Amino acid sequence: MARIRLIDVAELAGVSMKTVSNVVHSYPHVAPALREKVQAAIDQLGYRPNLTARRLATGKTGMIALAIPEIDHPYFSELSRHMAEEATRRGYRVIIEQTLSDPDLERAVLIDREAGLVDGVIFHPVRMETLDIAKLDAGTSLVLLGEAAIPVMTDHVMIDNVSAALDATRHLVASGCRRIAFLGVIAADITGSTNQRLLGYQQGLLEAGVRLDPELVFTALEFTAEAGLRSVTEAIERGVRFDGVVCRDDRFAIGALKALHDSGRSVPGDVAVVGWDNTFLGAYTSPTLTSVAPKKTELVAAAFDLLEERIAGYRGVGRHLIVGHSLAVRESAPHTP
Amino acid sequence: MARIRLIDVAELAGVSMKTVSNVVHSYPHVAPALREKVQAAIDQLGYRPNLTARRLATGKTGMIALAIPEIDHPYFSELSRHMAEEATRRGYRVIIEQTLSDPDLERAVLIDREAGLVDGVIFHPVRMETLDIAKLDAGTSLVLLGEAAIPVMTDHVMIDNVSAALDATRHLVASGCRRIAFLGVIAADITGSTNQRLLGYQQGLLEAGVRLDPELVFTALEFTAEAGLRSVTEAIERGVRFDGVVCRDDRFAIGALKALHDSGRSVPGDVAVVGWDNTFLGAYTSPTLTSVAPKKTELVAAAFDLLEERIAGYRGVGRHLIVGHSLAVRESAPHTP
DNA sequence: CAGCCAATGTACAGCGCTAGAAAGATATTT
DNA sequence: AAATATCTTTCTAGCGCTGTACATTGGCTG
Numbered sequence: 001m002a003r004i005r006l007i008d009v010a011e012l013a014g015v016s017m018k019t020v021s022n023v024v025h026s027y028p029h030v031a032p033a034l035r036e037k038v039q040a041a042i043d044q045l046g047y048r049p050n051l052t053a054r055r056l057a058t059g060k061t062g063m064i065a066l067a068i069p070e071i072d073h074p075y076f077s078e079l080s081r082h083m084a085e086e087a088t089r090r091g092y093r094v095i096i097e098q099t100l101s102d103p104d105l106e107r108a109v110l111i112d113r114e115a116g117l118v119d120g121v122i123f124h125p126v127r128m129e130t131l132d133i134a135k136l137d138a139g140t141s142l143v144l145l146g147e148a149a150i151p152v153m154t155d156h157v158m159i160d161n162v163s164a165a166l167d168a169t170r171h172l173v174a175s176g177c178r179r180i181a182f183l184g185v186i187a188a189d190i191t192g193s194t195n196q197r198l199l200g201y202q203q204g205l206l207e208a209g210v211r212l213d214p215e216l217v218f219t220a221l222e223f224t225a226e227a228g229l230r231s232v233t234e235a236i237e238r239g240v241r242f243d244g245v246v247c248r249d250d251r252f253a254i255g256a257l258k259a260l261h262d263s264g265r266s267v268p269g270d271v272a273v274v275g276w277d278n279t280f281l282g283a284y285t286s287p288t289l290t291s292v293a294p295k296k297t298e299l300v301a302a303a304f305d306l307l308e309e310r311i312a313g314y315r316g317v318g319r320h321l322i323v324g325h326s327l328a329v330r331e332s333a334p335h336t337p
Numbered sequence: 338m339a340r341i342r343l344i345d346v347a348e349l350a351g352v353s354m355k356t357v358s359n360v361v362h363s364y365p366h367v368a369p370a371l372r373e374k375v376q377a378a379i380d381q382l383g384y385r386p387n388l389t390a391r392r393l394a395t396g397k398t399g400m401i402a403l404a405i406p407e408i409d410h411p412y413f414s415e416l417s418r419h420m421a422e423e424a425t426r427r428g429y430r431v432i433i434e435q436t437l438s439d440p441d442l443e444r445a446v447l448i449d450r451e452a453g454l455v456d457g458v459i460f461h462p463v464r465m466e467t468l469d470i471a472k473l474d475a476g477t478s479l480v481l482l483g484e485a486a487i488p489v490m491t492d493h494v495m496i497d498n499v500s501a502a503l504d505a506t507r508h509l510v511a512s513g514c515r516r517i518a519f520l521g522v523i524a525a526d527i528t529g530s531t532n533q534r535l536l537g538y539q540q541g542l543l544e545a546g547v548r549l550d551p552e553l554v555f556t557a558l559e560f561t562a563e564a565g566l567r568s569v570t571e572a573i574e575r576g577v578r579f580d581g582v583v584c585r586d587d588r589f590a591i592g593a594l595k596a597l598h599d600s601g602r603s604v605p606g607d608v609a610v611v612g613w614d615n616t617f618l619g620a621y622t623s624p625t626l627t628s629v630a631p632k633k634t635e636l637v638a639a640a641f642d643l644l645e646e647r648i649a650g651y652r653g654v655g656r657h658l659i660v661g662h663s664l665a666v667r668e669s670a671p672h673t674p
Numbered sequence: 675c676a677g678c679c680a681a682t683g684t685a686c687a688g689c690g691c692t693a694g695a696a697a698g699a700t701a702t703t704t
Numbered sequence: 705a706a707a708t709a710t711c712t713t714t715c716t717a718g719c720g721c722t723g724t725a726c727a728t729t730g731g732c733t734g
Contacts, residue, residue: 053720390690
């Protein structure tokens with residue numbers, strides 16, 4: 001079953017390849033009669049242009065790569081969905097690369113990108129350091145997401161983590177919490193995200209005239225609900241008292257909800273809980289989860305805008321965009337009446 | 338910043354293109370000294386082969402498409418992750434196509450596949466009908482997932498839904514449930530999945546000598562936790578009594594948990610709940626969710642095996658594989674003591 | 675009716691890489 | 705030393721499509 005080529009259609013229709021190509025591309029200056037004849041040949045043979053060949057000829061692949069740590073992390077799977085939809089809207093296809101937070105895989109993404117496979121890359125680094133990225137960002141189209149690394153020359157989109165954490169903390173303060181914990185600092189995590197969120201949290205306490213009690217900064221071992229559960233359970237067992245928790249991540253928040261539930265605390269009665277990322281998980285818990293909500297569609301649109309400008313030839317310094325956020329208020333930390 | 342080409346390397350090293358190509362491909366018969374010289378030139382220029390060109394020349398793209406209804410559905414995002422990992426293991430890249438259960442998008446997947454973009458497609462159809470798929474499966478490499486459509490000529494992997502539903506029902510019967518409900522039949526859903534699961538459910542009741550009460554078959558309007566919640570809430574309000582629920586989907590199960598919780602029922606005390614797909618959602622709920630667990634890694638491996646045989650040239654009739662399943666037993670329907 | 679322009683169509687040289695044939699170099703055998 | 709075998713390397717024809725340069729046609733103008 002040999003594939004039908006442009007030339008096969010051309011022969012059947014008795015015209016040149018270019019004319020067939022013109023029909024395929026809806027080039028205006030083709031005589032209606034000819035166009036019809038060619039179209040008939042196309043239909044008859046079931047011709048589909050070979051995209052690989054087209055790519056080689058045009059130099060454009062029409063494809064962008066989205067490199068994220070884990071496909072099945074709710075935040076990233078939602079992000080992927082938005083990316084896929086935005087890409088379709090803009091005429092691109094998305095190829096998803098899972099880096100698993102492995103520095104080598106992350107590096108591979110940046111190197112492969114140059115292999116002419118994709119026109120650009122949207123990359124959410126976790127482990128690669130600023131300088132490392134700067135070194136590999138060899139002038140091709142790249143947009144970074146998140147706060148892990150921010151090379152000056154590279155475009156970058158994020159939310160204002162400090163102010164978001166501040167909002168979350170203020171929300172808890174407003175509903176009467178005074179002993180507010182922060183979950184979770186990760187031993188192995190040297191990314192800026194946690195630090196910034198912690199900073200906003202401190203600022204919120206300061207504003208409320210509450211002193212930060214180091215005992216209330218909970219540490220987790222890894223980014224899982226399980227680790228969050230363990231961390232909160234241990235705090236409870238240590239006798240730490242708290243009436244609110246700002247969680248660095250929805251999964252931590254879910255672990256926290258479970259820990260509180262298992263230890264007989266009511267949420268939000270005894271402890272109010274705020275998560276982060278506003279993933280769909282939060283809608284499924286009991287109680288439902290209040291969560292910091294990055295404006296994902298804005299973020300996706302901004303990332304694409306920057307990327308397309310790069311693809312179009314922009315070679316200037318990196319643009320660093322902040323997109324909005326809000327607080328999705330649900331049962332675990334409701335509005336004050 | 339013009340891209341470095343094979344010929345640039347060849348010129349710098351003072352050899353022919355083919356020799357450079359041989360080095361790149363680790364072809365054995367290259368004199369060590371020459372190999373070193375070429376490698377030095379490659380490193381110096383930072384040469385990366387252009388994959389698009391390679392593809393055009395070899396006819397292999399090294400890429401497969403995974404077409405699923407929604408990237409951010411937990412089942413599919415977990416599946417995607419496994420697919421991505423298996424693909425990497427086998428030397429492929431995955432391009433994910435989101436069909437959104439739209440018949441036109443589903444059809445587009447099958448048509449685009451022929452555009453020389455990918456070597457094969459793994460496709461989980463939802464809306465396309467058997468005949469429609471059969472018509473478009475024009476001899477290229479395709480493997481289907483799920484139960485929606487099963488054209489004879491096309492390869493296909495699924496779990497035994499009847500027997501899995503039977504297992505779930507038996508589990509509830511064994512723990513003493515007698516009035517077992519089934520959630521949810523979807524008005525608009527004509528896929529085989531629901532019917533098969535319903536069949537296994539009936540069979541389980543029959544075995545236990547329990548008559549099927551039509552009142553216990555709960556209908557939902559769409560595939561969301563929200564719809565599940567509503568369906569169960571309405572049943573409770575109608576005064577329907579039941580002590581167990583087999584859910585067609587983890588999201589329904591989560592809706593059910595919430596409905597039961599909100600109405601003051603305890604799970605599993607008053608009502609035991611079994612979900613389906615064993616997504617990570619089930620580990621995060623309170624109580625945690627017992628769920629039918631398709632062996633995803635087996636499924637992924639089987640799909641790839643079939644696909645690779647197709648890619649390698651197999652042109653016979655469709656193989657229809659059943660992969661295993663188990664029941665992930667957690668708190669919502671625990672083991673009987 | 676020559677002279678021109680615009681509208682249509684054709685020819686063909688790449689895009690960067692691969693792979694098989696052919697040539698050149700070196701080693702082995704008789 | 706000639707003949708043969710074995711390595712190494714070069715040559716070159718595509719892969720299927722696009723875009724530029726050029727050829728052709730027909731309609732109009734003056």
